[in-house]
Amino acid sequence: MDFGNRKYILIFMIVSVLVIFVIRLFYMQARDESWKDRAIRITEKAVVLKPPRGLVYDRNGELLIANQAVYDLMVIPSDIESLDTVSFCNLVSITPEDFIQRMAAIRKAGGSWKAHEFMGQIKPSDYARISEHLHEFSGFFGQPSTMRRYPEGVAPLFCGMVGKVSQKDLDSDEYYDPRDYIGLGGIELAYESELRGTKGIRYFFRDHKGVTMEVAEGRLDSSAIAGEDLYSTLDIDLQEYGELLMQNKKGCIIALEPATGEILAFVSAPGYDPNLLVGRERGANYQKLVQDSLKPLYNRGVQGLYRPGSIWKMVQSLVALQNGFVQPSTRIACNRSIIGCHGPHSYDDLTGAIQHSCNPYFREVMKRMVEQRKLSNRFEDAAQGLDSWRNNIMAFGFGSDLGTDIPGTKTGQVPGKTYYDKIYGESRWAYSTIYSIAIGEGELLITPLQMANLAAIIANRGWYIPPHMVRKIGNSGSKLPEYLEKRETGVDAEHFQVVIDAMQRVVEVDGGTARRARIPGIEVCGKTGTVQNGDLPDHSVFIAFAPKNDPKIAVAVYVEYAGSGGSWAAPINSLMIEKYLNDSISDPKKEERILTASFLEH
Amino acid sequence: MIYSAGFNAEHASIFNIGQEYGKQFMFIGICAVLSVLVLNVEGNFYIQSAWGIYAVTLFMLILVLVIGTEINGAKAWIKMGNFSLQPSEFSKMGTSLALARFIALSKVEFRRFETRLKALAIVGAPAALIVLQPDPGTLLVFVAFILAMYREGLSGNILIFGLGSVVLGVISVLLAFSTFDYPFLGENSGIYILYVIIALIVILLFAFIRVFVLPRYRKRTIVQALVWSVLAIGFVASVDFVMQSDKVLKPHHKDRIQIMLGLIEDPQGKGYNMDKSKMAIGSGGFSGKGYLEGPLTKYNYVPEQSTDFIFTVIGEEWGFLGCVTVLLLFFGLILRIIFIAERQRSRFTRIYAYCVASILFMHLTINVGMVMGLAPVIGIPLPFFSYGGSSLMGFTLLIFILLRLDAERMSVFR
Numbered sequence A: 001m002d003f004g005n006r007k008y009i010l011i012f013m014i015v016s017v018l019v020i021f022v023i024r025l026f027y028m029q030a031r032d033e034s035w036k037d038r039a040i041r042i043t044e045k046a047v048v049l050k051p052p053r054g055l056v057y058d059r060n061g062e063l064l065i066a067n068q069a070v071y072d073l074m075v076i077p078s079d080i081e082s083l084d085t086v087s088f089c090n091l092v093s094i095t096p097e098d099f100i101q102r103m104a105a106i107r108k109a110g111g112s113w114k115a116h117e118f119m120g121q122i123k124p125s126d127y128a129r130i131s132e133h134l135h136e137f138s139g140f141f142g143q144p145s146t147m148r149r150y151p152e153g154v155a156p157l158f159c160g161m162v163g164k165v166s167q168k169d170l171d172s173d174e175y176y177d178p179r180d181y182i183g184l185g186g187i188e189l190a191y192e193s194e195l196r197g198t199k200g201i202r203y204f205f206r207d208h209k210g211v212t213m214e215v216a217e218g219r220l221d222s223s224a225i226a227g228e229d230l231y232s233t234l235d236i237d238l239q240e241y242g243e244l245l246m247q248n249k250k251g252c253i254i255a256l257e258p259a260t261g262e263i264l265a266f267v268s269a270p271g272y273d274p275n276l277l278v279g280r281e282r283g284a285n286y287q288k289l290v291q292d293s294l295k296p297l298y299n300r301g302v303q304g305l306y307r308p309g310s311i312w313k314m315v316q317s318l319v320a321l322q323n324g325f326v327q328p329s330t331r332i333a334c335n336r337s338i339i340g341c342h343g344p345h346s347y348d349d350l351t352g353a354i355q356h357s358c359n360p361y362f363r364e365v366m367k368r369m370v371e372q373r374k375l376s377n378r379f380e381d382a383a384q385g386l387d388s389w390r391n392n393i394m395a396f397g398f399g400s401d402l403g404t405d406i407p408g409t410k411t412g413q414v415p416g417k418t419y420y421d422k423i424y425g426e427s428r429w430a431y432s433t434i435y436s437i438a439i440g441e442g443e444l445l446i447t448p449l450q451m452a453n454l455a456a457i458i459a460n461r462g463w464y465i466p467p468h469m470v471r472k473i474g475n476s477g478s479k480l481p482e483y484l485e486k487r488e489t490g491v492d493a494e495h496f497q498v499v500i501d502a503m504q505r506v507v508e509v510d511g512g513t514a515r516r517a518r519i520p521g522i523e524v525c526g527k528t529g530t531v532q533n534g535d536l537p538d539h540s541v542f543i544a545f546a547p548k549n550d551p552k553i554a555v556a557v558y559v560e561y562a563g564s565g566g567s568w569a570a571p572i573n574s575l576m577i578e579k580y581l582n583d584s585i586s587d588p589k590k591e592e593r594i595l596t597a598s599f600l601e602h
Numbered sequence B: 001m002i003y004s005a006g007f008n009a010e011h012a013s014i015f016n017i018g019q020e021y022g023k024q025f026m027f028i029g030i031c032a033v034l035s036v037l038v039l040n041v042e043g044n045f046y047i048q049s050a051w052g053i054y055a056v057t058l059f060m061l062i063l064v065l066v067i068g069t070e071i072n073g074a075k076a077w078i079k080m081g082n083f084s085l086q087p088s089e090f091s092k093m094g095t096s097l098a099l100a101r102f103i104a105l106s107k108v109e110f111r112r113f114e115t116r117l118k119a120l121a122i123v124g125a126p127a128a129l130i131v132l133q134p135d136p137g138t139l140l141v142f143v144a145f146i147l148a149m150y151r152e153g154l155s156g157n158i159l160i161f162g163l164g165s166v167v168l169g170v171i172s173v174l175l176a177f178s179t180f181d182y183p184f185l186g187e188n189s190g191i192y193i194l195y196v197i198i199a200l201i202v203i204l205l206f207a208f209i210r211v212f213v214l215p216r217y218r219k220r221t222i223v224q225a226l227v228w229s230v231l232a233i234g235f236v237a238s239v240d241f242v243m244q245s246d247k248v249l250k251p252h253h254k255d256r257i258q259i260m261l262g263l264i265e266d267p268q269g270k271g272y273n274m275d276k277s278k279m280a281i282g283s284g285g286f287s288g289k290g291y292l293e294g295p296l297t298k299y300n301y302v303p304e305q306s307t308d309f310i311f312t313v314i315g316e317e318w319g320f321l322g323c324v325t326v327l328l329l330f331f332g333l334i335l336r337i338i339f340i341a342e343r344q345r346s347r348f349t350r351i352y353a354y355c356v357a358s359i360l361f362m363h364l365t366i367n368v369g370m371v372m373g374l375a376p377v378i379g380i381p382l383p384f385f386s387y388g389g390s391s392l393m394g395f396t397l398l399i400f401i402l403l404r405l406d407a408e409r410m411s412v413f414r
């Protein structure tokens, strides 16, 4: 029997298999693109190139915030071979417990073939010692990185700081990865998006163990673009001087350039050296600062809420003048039966009242503004009057957003109808209940920044530009557009003359409260404030600007528990003005008196 | 001539293997010498010593079980200095020769049951020894001899039987690993559904026979149907047994079968090989990533890529065009061997040639099917491509003996 025909069946079988294979190959290789995508995902590794953070200069081009080269000690857990833990701990100066903790955290993060940060931001001096022996510990290696440095060590709260990103930042902004640092206050936070730069990316092949191999050719790389350099408004010399004057004191100094709203000095005392909050000791130092009873991390300049005291009388004067409730010539008797006063005067006009800080005068002025007698119900009338007054006040930036770029700013508190209704009940309060706000006491709360801004408003005769920290973004850039526009207070320039004249008399007339603020050859206009604290010493307040006719600087000084405004805040303020305008101090005794003073008991 | 093409391709792929390249190059040298030797021996020698060669290969298979080295769970290698010899690669040749000699020279008609049983024994002996290693890949290759025997008159039922077994086997495995909520009986293995279905088919079959088949053929048909039914149930039961017990197939083999059938999705674990292999081939695209430009194979993502998974290198580097070229060369070679077989006057040479073609076909089908995810991961080399001296020498011997025999086709008449 011949089975020759069976060869066709066999050939048919063989060819069928071939056809099936070719169809399958065609489908896999020419039709289905998903294999390609998966292959790329598995074999390629995108390495993020981190840009250096932008630098920050002061207004004279001096470096305020710089970068320094540091090393991150990295570890690839799967590459560790027979580690001598004890000598390794000695090398990097940590305890074995710390070592175990760090390794546990790394294991928890996952990816034993990936490089993890074992210890970040090691200074080159320390790293030099470590790197000498690092080769003895397989799996560990150093990786250059950068860290912030503050060459002058000034203005910690103005500069802010950088720290590890939080989970919230990671969730809300895909720019960040867990090893990133982010601005945590001051300029670092406010201008984070400008400073952080643009990350680059480079693609590498990795082998089946995840070990990075050569650069993947033909893939679109992008290089990292450094963050923008910022030119801040700060004057480092003035800032340093301010911090020196405030040594052993609690309070703050804020100096502005009235015409631009630029912050020249921003002292919150007591301060700290910003260099403490970088590098390996950051955590420990931060804890120390948090626990410090003097609260060095508390930004008094924008978060401290204080009663303004007598400086408030200028705001009252301006609002009353603008609305016609007083004239410069208006005289009011100093009736001390309801509210106390000080000094020998009995029947001042407006200039005199500001100069002497006459409380009964301003109690009466405020009464006229609140009790306008437009409504028959005296409660409703007072409520309406108060809110209309409040609107005028808020135009000065009190109790409202000043529009500054300083993070964490508080608006303060200017009480109105809603506020008092809540406390006393509707129609349960009248002017007689609330009159202490007339002289800057009571429920009024403002920040030192708002005080400084008030000085700038008076210097500008009616307008201000929100105080800000950065005058130029990038080498060829400008400041943010909102800091080029004036904000009007609604008080006409003509009404300022009487207030400014009075402020000048406060400083220059022999009986004025701020004789200590005099500077030879400079017309200083200022106003003292003495905020009562019951049994404790008063807070000492002084705001001023100079020179009178071409104001270059406006300064607010607030010294807690120091005494009267004239005795401490005024001389400190004048020293700041003199330092800025003359770059020298004419009265070393005055300076000496301030430097040796200490008000930290309370 | 087709053969030389195979050798050229060999060079191309072998460059990818790095340090193994040197060794393999040496094997090629040995094979070149070997092929010259083989071609210079008279064809008659192979016919005369077929039994002897078969005996030697059988002895080596026994030897490997005694003194062999275990690699990857199989005792398949005899270590000799730096090199390892894999007797199963040579047993294919020995068995081909013996089978050809037995069928060709037995005066008895191959249709006789006794003859078939003896042929089965010739194939079965080495196959059984290979099961003991165990080496399921090579075992499957021995199934290929059925194709050669089919050409010589083995009943076509065997082929249908084989095909049916595969279909039934796949269904059995699928059901054996799934559970069903049976009425009254609760959760139980899905295999019982298959028994029920087979029983129903048998009942229908009997009804069918009673109605349509003429009474005088009925008895024979019923016997046949009964035999088939018992075989089917026995087969399903044995598949179930094999898949449930750990004795016959190792757990990793069972996992591979399940992965191939889509019962387990596990690209990181046991399905890793197949997943990466498919990914490498699939990502090669139409024209490939270029020589040494395939990151998956270059960075060792595909395990055993120089041996069993060598086709993935071709797939990733040379794409669809490269794969089809290689496949065409291989299938061309197989068809060429069939052509050679059919022009023989010597029955021995024809059967031997069919054995060679069948072995190549089996290797190709399983290996390429495996890397493309059409067959379970079974260790079996791609002829001439995969790294391994024994495999290369084995195939060299197979083919050059055929060439020598073919060269003598005019002078020999048997």
Ligand SMILES: [Zn+2]
Residues within 6 Å of the ligand: A334, A341, A342, A345, A356, A357, A358, A359, A360, A361
């Ligand atoms: Zn008075």
